[in-house]
Amino acid sequence: MKANKYSFIKPEKWPFFYGYVVLLFGSIGVLFSIPGQTVGVSVFTDPVKDALGLTRNQFSNAYMIGTLLSAFFVTKAGRLFDKFGARFVAFFAALFLGITLIIFSFSEKISGNIKYLFQSESWFIPFLLICFLFFLIRFFGQGVLTMSSRNMIMMWFDKNRGKVNSISSIGVSLGFSSAPILFNYLIDHNGWEVSWQILAFCLLVFSVLILQFYRNKPEDFNLIPDGSLKKITHAKKKLTDIVEVNFTLKEAKTTRAFWMIGLALSFNSFFSTGLTFHIVSIFGTQGYDKSEAIAVFLPISIIAIITSTIANILSDYIQHKVYLFIMIASGFVAATGLLILENTFGVYLLITGLGIYSGLFAVVNAVTWPRYFGRKYLGAITGKIMSFLVIASALAPSLFSYCYTTLGSYEFISYLLIPFLVFLLIGSLQMKKP
Template sequence: MTFKKIGSNFYYGWMIVFIAGLGIFFSGPGQTYSNSAFIDQYINDFGWSRSQVSGVYSAATLCAGLIMMFVGRFIDRFGQRTMMVTVGTLFALACFFNSMVSSIWMLAIGFFLIRLLGQGSMSLIPSTLVAQWFIKKRGFAFSIMTLGSFISAALFPIMNTWLIQTWDWQFAWRFWGVALLVIFLPFALFGVRNKPEDMGLVPDGKVDAKKKKSILGAATADPAQEDWTLREATKTKTFWFLIACIGIPAMVNTGITFHIFSIFDSQALSLEVAATVLSLMAVVGIPMSLLAGYLTDRLPTNYFLIAIFLIEIILLLLLMVTTNVMIAILFGAIWGIANGLERISLKIIWPNYFGRKYIGSINGIGTTMIVLGSAFGPLPFGYGFDLFQSYTPVLLVTLLFPALGVVFAFLAKKPSKSELKGSY
C-alpha cells in the first residue's frame, strides 16, 4: 500500500476516517439497537423473565464499563492499530460464543463480552484514532466517521430481524462474527496508522513552509490545543460535569432502545413499527450529525450538550403518548435529531477540551461512564414494567436526569491549565 506524503492532493487522514467509520459500524453486535432484536428470542426459547434478561444485561454492561478505563490506557500504550486488530478478533469470537448461549450464565458472559468489546472498545478506539489525525477539521471528520454509527443503527435491527426470521438467532450471531473477520479486520490490519506524524504528516493535512521543518515534532499541533494528562483533567470541575453529562444520554437511550419492542407492543404498536422507528432514528441522524460536525468546529461544544438534554425531555414526554404510527414516526424523527447531536458532541468534546496526546486514557474514562450509564438504563424499565405493567412511571422518573444534564452542560466550560495552579 502506497501512502502520499506532504504536498499530495490526498490526505491519508480521510482513509483513517473511513476505517474508523467501519469500526463504528461493526460495533453494532455489541450495541443495544442490535441486541434488542434478540431479547424476546431468549425469553421465548428459555423461559426467562424480562426482569432476568434486563438484570443480566445491566450487570454484564456494568462489569464491562468498569474495565473500559483500562482499555483507554492500553490505547495510549499500544496504539490504535494494535488495539483495533486485537479487539476486532476477540469481538468476532464473542459473536460466535453468543450463538451458543444455552443458560443464563452463558448469556451473562456473552453480554459482558459484546458490551466490552463492541459497545465500549469498538466505539472508543475509532474515536481516539480520528482525534489524532484532525484538529481544525475535527468536527467534520467526526461527522463523517459517525455515518458508520447511523448506518449501523439503521441496518442492524432490520438485518437481525430478517436473519432471525429466515434462519434463527444463532445464525444471526455467527453471521456478524464472520463479517468482522472477513471485512473489518483486513482494513484494521493493513490500513490503520496511529497518528499522522508516523507518516511524516501533520493533523488536518495542511502544512506551511515553517512547519515542514518540524513535521515530526510536537510543534505541528495547534497552540490553542493543550494536552492534558488524565490526572490533570480530573482536577478540573469541567471533567466531572462532563462525566455526568455523558452518562445520562447513555442511560436514557439504552433503556428506551433495549425495551423499544416491548414499549411499542404495550401501546398496541407492531414489532415492525418498532424496527422502523429504530431505523428512522438512524436515517434522520445522518444529516443531523453532518450539521453538528460543521457547527462543533465553530461553537462551544457544551451548547450542543444542552440541546441534547432539552430534546431528551421532549422525547420522554412524547413516548408516553406514542399510541399510533404517526406519533411513532414523529418520535423516531426527533430521536434521530438528538442522536445526531449526541454522537458527535460526546466524542469530540474530549479532544477539544483536553487535547490528543493522552486522549485514550481520558476518553477511556468517558467511555466507562457511557457503558455504566447504559448498564443502568434497561434495569428500571424492566422492573418497572413487571411491577406496574406500564412504562409510564419509569418514563416520568427518568425525566429528572436530562433536567439535571441541562445544568451540568451549562457549567461544563472549556478548562484552562491556569486552573491547576496551586492544586498540587
Template structure:
C-alpha cells in the same frame, strides 16, 4: 520516519480520509456487540437454551457491566501502544467472541459470552475507532468524529435484517459463526493495514490537509486522565452521556409500549422509529459541524432540552402530533449527544492521553444503558404507566442542561 510513511505520503488522497473511512467501518462493525445486533438473537437463544427472556436480560445487563469495567485500562493501553496494534488485537477478540457465542450451552456461558461481546465491541472497537479519527482531525474534528460515529447508525439499519436472514438460513449458532468470519475478513485486516497513529509522525498535517478554520487557534491542550477528572467539563460530558444512554435506551426499549399509551398502534410506531433514525443522522452531522466552531459545552443545553422534551411529551399528551414530536426529539437528543461526545473530550483535553480519558468516560455512558431501563420497569410495575419515570427523566435532563451554563472551560494544566 515510521513504517510505510513514504508510501502513505505518495497516495493520491490525504491519508486522513482513509483513516476516517476506516474509523467509520470500525464503528459499523461494533454491531455484533451492540444492543440492536444482540437483540435479534434473544428469542432463538432463549428458546434453545430453555431460559427466560427476563434471565437473559439480566445476564445481558451483567455482561455489559462486566464488559465495560476494563475500559479505562483499554484506553491507557491504546495510548501506550497506538491504535494500529490495539485495534488489530481488539478486532481479533471480537471475532473470537462471536465464535464463542456459537458454542454457548448454558446460562453461565451465555453471561460470559455477553461480557465478551460487549467488552470487545464497546470497550474495545468502538473506543479505538473513535480514538484514531480524533488523532487525525483537530480543527475539523467535530464533523469528522460525527461522521465516523454514524457507522453505528448505519450498522443498526444493516445488521438486524442481515442477522435475521442468517438465523433463518443457518440457525443462530451458524449466524454467529458467519459474524465471526465477517469481522475477521473486514475490520481485522483494515485495523492491521490501515490504522495509524498521529499524522505528524508520518510527516502529514491533521485535518486531511484542509486549511485551518478561520479564527481557531492551532494550539492543543494536553491533559492527563487525573487532570481531566478534576475538571467540571469532564463530568458534564460524562453526565450527558450517562443520561442520554440511560433515558434513550429506556425509551427505545419500551418504545411500542410508550406509544401505545399515547394511542399509537404498532405499525405507526414502526414508522416513527424510521423518522427517529433519520433525525439522528441529520442532527449528528449538524452538531458535529457546530462543534468545529463552538465549545461543546455550549451545545449541551440543546441536547438535554431535546431529551427532556422526549421524556415529558408522552407523559403530558397523546395523539399523532405528540408522538411525532417525541420521535423527533429522541432523534435530536441522540444525534447531538453523539457528536458532542465524539469530539468533545479531544477538544478539551487534547490527544496525548485521549484513550485513557475516553476509556474512563465510557464507563458512564454504557452503565447508563445498563441501568436506565430499571426505573421504567419499576414505574410500569408499580403504577401501570411510565409517567413517574418520564417526568423524573425530564427533570434530570433539564438539570444537566442548566449545569452547562455554570461549568467553566478547563484551565490549561
C-alpha cells in the same frame, strides 16, 4: 512497536492525505461493533433465550450484569489506547469479538454439556454462561472497538474534525439503522447460530484489515493533522503555532465540563437503550402494533442524521457548550413525550427530542473530548466516559421494566429523568471550556 509493522501500507507515501483512509476504515470499525451493541443484541434476544431455556427477565438480567462488568474494564482499555495506539487495540478487540461470537453460537451445546457434567438442569448454568459472554461482546464491541475506531479518526484531524465526523456519523447512523433488518434476515435464513458465525467470520477478516489500514496518528509518519503532506522538519513554524493543551484523566476529572458533558451523554445512552429494549412493549401499551412501534426508528434516525451533519460542520466554529444546552432541552422534549405518549403529540415529541439528542450525542462524544482535553490522553479520558455510557445502558432496561411491572406504566421513568435534566441544566450554567 513500529508504526508500519505487519502492514504493507505506508501512509507517508499515500497519493492523498491518509486521514481520509483512516476516516473510512475507522467508520467501518464502529459499524463492526454492532454485534456488541444493544441494537445488534436485541435481534438475537428471543431465539437465544428460548434455546437456552431462559425467561426474558433472566436474559435481561444477564445482559445487565455482563454490561456492568464490562464498564469496569473499559477505562483500562482506554489507557492501553494511549500506550499502544488504535491499531493494535482495535485489532485485538475485533479479533476477540469475533471469537466470542463463535463461542456464543455454540452456547446451547456448551450449556448442555455443562448440565450433563454436573447432572443438573438448573437455569443458573446457561445464565452464568451468557453473563460471561455478554461481558465479552459488550467490552470488545460496544466498548473497545467503538472507542478506538472513533478516537483514531479524531487523532488525524483538528480544524476539520467536525466536518470529518459529520461524514462518519452519516455512515454510522445509516448502518446502525439498517443492522437489525440485516441481522433479522440472517437469522430467518440461517438460524441464530450460523448468523453469529457469519458475523464472526466478517470480524476476523476485518481484524486483518485493521492491521493493514489503521494508523494511530499522523505524527508517526511525519504528517500533521488535517491534510498537510509536508514533513514535520519542514513545517516547524506551522507546528509551533498549534498549541494543544493535553489533560490527563485525573486533571480532566477536576473540571466541571468533564462531568456535565459525560452525564449528558450518559442520559442519551440510558434513554435510547431503555426505549430500544422495550420499544414494542412501550408502544403496545398505547395500542400500537409491533410494526408501528419499530417504525419510529426511521424518523428518529433521519432527524439524528440531519442534526449531526449540521452540528458537526458548525462544531469547528462555535462553542460546544451550546450543544450541551440543546441536548438538555431536547432531553426535556423526549421525556415529556414519553410522559404523554397516549397522545399523538407525545409521539412527535418523543421522536423529535430523541432524534436531536442522538444527533448531538454523535457530535459531542467524538469531537468535544479532543477539543477540550487534547489528544495525548484521549484514550484514558474517553475510556472513562465510555464506562459511564456502558453503565447507563446496562441499568436502563431493568429500570424501564421496573417502572412498568411495579408502577404500571413506562411514563414513570420520566419522573426520574426530568429532575436529572434539571440537575444537568443547573450544573452546566457555570461550565467553561478547560
